[in-house]
Amino acid sequence: MQSAPLANETLGPRDGGVPAFNFILQPEFPLNALVLASETLRIANQNSGRELFRWRFVSEDGAPVRASNGLWMSADDSLQTMPTADFYLVFEGNLPMQRNSPKLLNQLRTAARFGAAIGAVDTGAFALAQAGLISGRQVVLHWEAVPTFRERFPDIGVNGQIYLIDGQRLTCAGGIATLDMMLDLIGRLKTPTLASEVANALVYAPRSAETPQRLDDASGPALKPALADRIVALMERNLDFPLPLDDIAEQLEVSPKTVLRECRRSFDETPMRLYLRIRLQAARNMLFYEEFGIKDVATACGFSYPSVLSRTFHAQFGMTPRDFRASLRRQQNQAYRPEVRRLSITPPALNTA
Structure with a gap:
């Protein structure tokens, strides 16, 4: 079952403004997950005829980042220059700890301290664990990386479902599960009707968070x-x-x-x-x-x-x-x-x- 949000944890801007996302791209990140995450927000804006969401692509130094399939993705900002956002999602690759720099971990801690929602896609949960942001919570990550995660962080519970929104912590198995999580977020931040419109545009039937990965x-x-x-x-x-x-x-x-x-x-x-x-x-x-x-x-x-x-x-x-x-x-x-x-x-x- 999905964990209940902790006290005083709410998603989205507290002033009712436009929710902003920083998509943080680590080397070898899963491009399919990034495309699905950004496309849901783009379609929501397009279907409403106005800017309901904002997002930026962020890399360590602002330089392009290579995805796991070999394609390169340009970044809008570096960790140093990225704007303040309501959501920070880490898209991690095949080396989930070696390239999680102290700068990245400090930025995540700072964002969490100022009330932002911190999330992870695929193996991005390693960064959240390294930053000390998921102690006492359960976490979701791609099933292939679970044995490695448990070996490194034996005190953090791992959930086998496709994604988990636990207060202001969001973790996702990656792949198509990224689409399910983003549709859930759109429904929470705006309306379930808008989330359904986005799902229809992508010719997709959403799954619940509790759906098992395997x-x-x-x-x-x-x-x-x-x-x-x-x-x-x-x-x-x-x-x-x-x-x-x-x-x-x-x-x-x-x-x-x-x-x-x-x-x-x-x-x-x-x-x-x-x-x-x-x-x-x-x-x-x-x-x-x-x-x-x-x-x-x-x-x-x-x-x-x-x-x-x-x-x-x-x-x-x-x-x-x-x-x-x-x-x-x-x-x-x-x-x-x-x-x-x-x-x-x-x-x-x-x-x-």
Whole structure:
């Protein structure tokens, strides 16, 4: 269920003025989420025939930012020059902590202190956690990054729904869920009728905040997940201390033979082989999103020694965990400020005089 707003927390300008948004773009941000967030506001203005919302695109230094799909997005302002806003939404990328600068975290704290709503899209929740802005609250972020987030911030509760508006904190799983959250905001700040008009313009049927990100997280008799989904979900919840087959069967209230039969039918794998693949994928995600030590990754994903992780990881992905991360970082660094990199590798012109 959606958390109730804390006392004295209201959304939008207190003077009844035009709600203003600062969309803060971090390197490798999800472009699809940004487009949906800005388009909802643009369509609301267009359909009403007047300026109901304002928004600005913000980067660390005001320079263009590269999205996760390789396209570059121009910024209107830097963190230093951005105007005061009612909403600050952080659009985060695949390195959710390395590029969250002290300047960004201080700006978020300052904005929160002066009554602004602070939000995060996709992995932007890492910035809110680093800034100390979501202590004692639940948070929503993309399900792939959840194991990494829990490892870094074990005291912050993670919710599996698509977005959460908790007083003046807004967190969202990203992707299409960004559209759902923005439509909810438009309905709260203006009218539900306007939100419906925007949804119709985008040919979209809005979902409630409580909608689970994944089908295997659904609950209730009508949405009871299939046994295969329940097996995977149970394994994903128990990465650090893998369960034996008998315990898996007991928790799922079926026989071990049923688990074995379902794994062979749905995945063409034995339960333990499937479990290993899930743990390796979790290790890969941790290497992708964060700079955990190999020993920490091994422990979090249920491998007794780093060497065991390295050997099984290499068998699955064709390279060691260290090589995988080094290759990934090289690709990301080459995409970050390519004009600087080009200058650094261009040989000086020969003096032919």
